[in-house]
Amino acid sequence: MRRVYVQGIGAVTPLGPTWRASVVPLAEGRSAIREVTHFDVERFPCRVAAAIETDTGDEDRRLPLAVAAAEEAWQEAGRPHGRLGVFLGAESGRARLSTILALCQAAGGAKTFDHGRFGKEARSLASRINAAVVSPAAVASVLAQRFGAKGPVETISLACASGLAAIAEGTRALRAGDCEVALCGGVGADVDPLMLAGFGLMGALSTRGASCPFDVRRDGFVVGEGAALVVLSVEQQGTAVQVSGEARTLDAYHLTAPDPNGEGACGAMAGALKMAGRDRVDYVQAHGTSTALNDEVEAQAIRRVLANTLDGTQVSSVKGALGHWIAGAGAIGFVCAVEAIRSGTLLPTAGLAEVDPRCALPHVLGHSIHKKIDAALVNAFAFGGSNCSVVVERCA
């Protein structure tokens, strides 16, 4: 099996414009979660988020985040050569609310859609209906152009598991020889009224306004946004970290709730560990969304899979600090795991103060821990029961 190495990492987060700038406040246990101020959230079920408040001037807020993160990773990787593939976790983009409202008004502005009016009046708005904004694949396509990809260019839209599943797919493509270098990761830019309303109506968001994975007080996730990209390669070139295992499973259980027995989560973790030839890791970057059921099921699954090796493991979730990036979530988790191996910095779970006994794990609390890490496991579990786990480890 071909080995796959991590050549570069990059991220734009609500705590910093680069991964290097973000890791310091993350290590201090700081949280980016704040009251949303760039739009009116009065009476929304959840009024906080981990937002990146930039006015990009164009319609697609995903793009500048992904490009900046990719540039950081690409620079760190030393602008690698070889047939490049792009594997990005991304959901559909959205036009600006002002455009959506204008289209609504073109359709009569009432509670039903007037096609007779829309067909005529929306013509003047056509230039604002940009297919490149709405397409899930728009960001990957632009990254392919910018970095000169000649290999596969793929967009994984797998809800909360998109970013990590994209890294797993890039790894698999490298092993298969479909490309020699892979730009992989995920982007989420969902701090907008429609997303906060939609997730809020579902009952998925924290009404307390707190992201505190595995805490007894957790009551839902907090939306965050950002991008995390990594450069993977089949060439080692002195790098310290490799991807040694990846696995994906499906719960086949429910559209939103995880299988309470955690079979899918266990299967993904066990599969990734088996592929890596390991029965233990030193660190787990958990999915840890701060929702009641997901955290409990994941904690049970981690205990079950790592079993008697768990005592030597540390567990944390970056969502306590950065919120839930949806399509980008697993990718920033992957970056945290690579950081743990490179620098020995195990980031804490911000917001976690009183561990739920049902979520008992060797959590990293308060601020970062520093220790030598040889292997780490990253989890991402999605609405719809899609699970992905990846093992990264120190190169021999």
Add this chain to the structure above:
Amino acid sequence: MTIAITGYAWRTPLGNTIDGAIRRLLAGERALQRNTRFPIGGYACKVAAMINDDPAPSSYQRFLRRMGLYAREAALQAYTAAAPTVAENRLGLFFGYGGLRAHWNDLMPGLAEQRSDFSSSWERGFKRFHPFWMLQNLSNNAHAIVAKELHARGDGLTFGGANAGAQALVGAIRSLKAGACDVACVAAYDTLLEPETLVEMAARGVVATDVEAPAAYSLEASGFVPGEAAAALVLERAENAAGQMLARIEARDTADGSADAPSVTTLESLLLGFTQPEDVIDGAARCDRAFDQRELAVLGSYLPGAALISTLGAMGQVGAAASLLQAIALTELLRRGVLSPVAALTKECASAVRPILKAEPTTARSAIGLSVGPPGLAGAVRLQLP
């Protein structure tokens, strides 16, 4: 390692059965009709390639919109046709969808009373969205529901974009070759028949506007017919498929950031090392004179003199579903030993390939299908009879 197709099903503008749609394809029919999906009078683009039957009633209508329901039907039907023997945790599920659609009837009640600055937006309407609104628009909702129905607990992904069907095929084939699953059910669905999409495409001049629209690859081509489709394939490693192998399949995907169709260079890169001298070609059929000529030049450089057919010229541009439609149509045509004509094309265009003008017998045993879509996306499939 060779990957085999062992079953398939589709929902297309030429019909929902394999035999029925292939018969119409061979007859040279084009699924071009006045759009009756909604009142079309005010729109510049009044034509469509529509699936004319509604999805079967389903308890999943609470969660899936129309195209997702078609995808579910196709996936279940394809899986039943293939009837593989596989453990639940070795069954993979790979979906491709075009992307989020507005579903205006859901949105309007939440938008109608909004102010331009969206102040008090919750009280002014957002609270009126259905609690399932997010689930109905979840990218992987059809994937999740089909996983539950098939008890698919193995590998799985949903891909997004106008070439997501090709991406899903690539992902499934990669998974099978890596040993991550033993059977892969691949489904893709998309529609271009959305109000804002039709307005945008008409403004760019890329769609046909009336039922007299010239054919793909004609010198008068002036825009494609916007369509919709869902399709599904079941794939297995050839050594496991035994007598059920319908065809061998390979797939590729790529993108280059172009605003609409990808560049010639991208098509060349996509097809490099992919074609074989005896391949039949199923073209992308953008019905854009300039692009069509560039496409034919690239295809001709790899496959001079090859026969050209056009599934998408007959069924319309169907976005993410394109590669799966091509895979099914090409398998059927090769197995039947006959090539379908490029629908409505009456005379050959000057090119290095040979458009089929009337259904003709063939001894070809392999074919490629090429599809493209915005922004700069391309997919390719290659089918070979066993």
